[in-house]
Amino acid sequence: MTRTVVVVIDGFGVGAMPDAGALRPGDLGADTCGHLLDHCRAALGRPLRLPALGALGLGLVHPHRDLATGTRLPVAVGRAALGYPGADTYAGHQTMMGADFSRVTVARLAEHLDEVGAALERAGHRTALLDGRPLLVVDGAVLVHDSLEADPGINWNASGSLDETSFDAILAIARTVRAVAPVARVIAVGGHADGPLRDFVREGDGGTVGFSTPASGFYRNGGLAVQHLGAPLDPTRQLPQRAARAGVPVTLVGKAADILACEPAVRHPAVATSEVLAHTLDAVRAPGDALVVANVQESDLAGHQQDPDRYGEVLEQVDTGLAALVGLLDTPGDRLLVTADHGNDPTIGHGYHTREYVPVLVHRPGERGVARMPDAASLAEVGALAADALGLKAA
Known part of the structure; x- marks a missing residue:
């Protein structure tokens, strides 16, 4: 039994990409993770409680005083550039699952x-x-x-x-x-x-x-x-359909259920973080192999609303869910991949996404130690890691 779970924390960037200021110069200072942690420490009088993200190695990707910089979990950690123009949920997820959105047309x-x-x-x-x-x-x-x-x-x-x-x-x-x-x-x-x-x-x-x-x-x-x-794409080359063809049951949760194509997939569209996490945990508890792709949308909504207090609440809720997933994914060969699709800095002063690197945190039971991965050029690396974990042949 091999279970691979991809959790996308929508809009959770870890610092501006070099070209982030091409459209909005102020976005060169975007840092969803860092600015959120700083704001919540000041507003709450305490750090955000993120023990699971710390154990998964977030502090190794984004050094910050409120994040642990060591972990006993067997993890591989790094960050990824987006690999597509702009900063967009749909393009981010399609790229992550294996589509080439590097030449998306931009038009008013x-x-x-x-x-x-x-x-x-x-x-x-x-x-x-x-x-x-x-x-x-x-x-x-x-x-x-x-x-x-x-x-x-x-x-x-x-x-x-x-x-x-x-x-x-x-x-x-x-x-x-x-x-x-x-x-x-x-x-x-x-x-x-x-x-x-x-x-x-x-x-x-x-x-x-x-x-x-x-x-x-x-x-x-x-x-x-x-x-x-x-836009038209070939979903047969994307991770969910590749997994389904190999006989792996596929579950799509949250916004992932709305925007990813896979006819055999079980779909649980949901916006509330509690529902997204509950559906994800239920899918992992089911017997047998599994690919689960889940999107936590309320983090992105808080960014659009420029509401760092709400964003912090959502992130603590996600952390609790991640801790439960780590407890369930304990078989050698299981994988939990935590990432994002773009940034959405809730302190930046506008309601747009921000063009940031995203974390790539991989819990890998059965392995030993902490592996540092080089920066990936594209979110496609997340899908490739998941495909490797499932033993899928190259698309």
């Missing part, structure tokens, strides 16, 4: 308004510009716009109020946009806003214009519905 919606509007009208929708801005109002209820929660031009969104329309209607619009979009991801988002959607339209960096999901109340008011529609 303004550059493709005519094409997108024509596609929507051919599909029977009504479209109009909102106050002359490069943003479409579809059927009087759904906004098609640049995403303001990723680097400019990486993603487009179709956002609608669930008080005015159904998520199925929002998703149908998003699928039509996806068919003509050159960007990595089109995201269908439905929620309950604090007022008319037009009140939350904002100008972003790089000439983008979009709907501010954090400002709208979608994250606070409950009932959030999201579906990610990605």
Whole structure:
């Protein structure tokens, strides 16, 4: 019985990559981990309680006074560059699982308004510009716009109020946009806003214009519905489908269940960290081989909301779950890989992701000592480590 678990702490970076300031010069100082630890020590009057992350070697990747720098666990530790442009959850997970997103097209919606509007009208929708801005109002209820929660031009969104329309209607619009979009991801988002959607339209960096999901109340008011529609890729070459073909049961938890393709996989979409951890632990407790890929989203949401207090609470909750996973993964050949998909510094002063290195912490029962891994050029190294643990042949 061999179990391999990948836990992605969404938005948990460990320091800016050298090109982090290309878009926003202030992001050269981004450090999600360090700034979060400093803030919480000052706000709480104590360090964050992260014994499991310390034992997994986080302090060896990011030396900080509040992190242990030694461990008795058999671990391999390092960090990875992202391996794709910008800083994006979808591109991060697809890269991690083995897709090549290094050449993702970056484009503002303004550059493709005519094409997108024509596609929507051919599909029977009504479209109009909102106050002359490069943003479409579809059927009087759904906004098609640049995403303001990723680097400019990486993603487009179709956002609608669930008080005015159904998520199925929002998703149908998003699928039509996806068919003509050159960007990595089109995201269908439905929620309950604090007022008319037009009140939350904002100008972003790089000439983008979009709907501010954090400002709208979608994250606070409950009932959030999201579906990610990605650029074409070959999922048969990605880790989940490779594992499934080899007869390894695959479980996808949290946002990973929404954005990774694998027909045989058991899926547990969830946002609440407690649910993500519970589903992950249940999958590990099941008998037999297993590949589990889990995403903890609430860390990323706290970063978008620039709420380091909430981020700290989530990280302590994750740490408790990691401790339980370490206790369960005790068979030689088992692996627990803890990483992230990008940074999201909750103290940086904006609600975007930050382009940071991410930790790669590997618990490896049956091995001895601590191995230091060189910096990886891409998140694809995480998937490669998991594939090796499962004994999968090269894709």
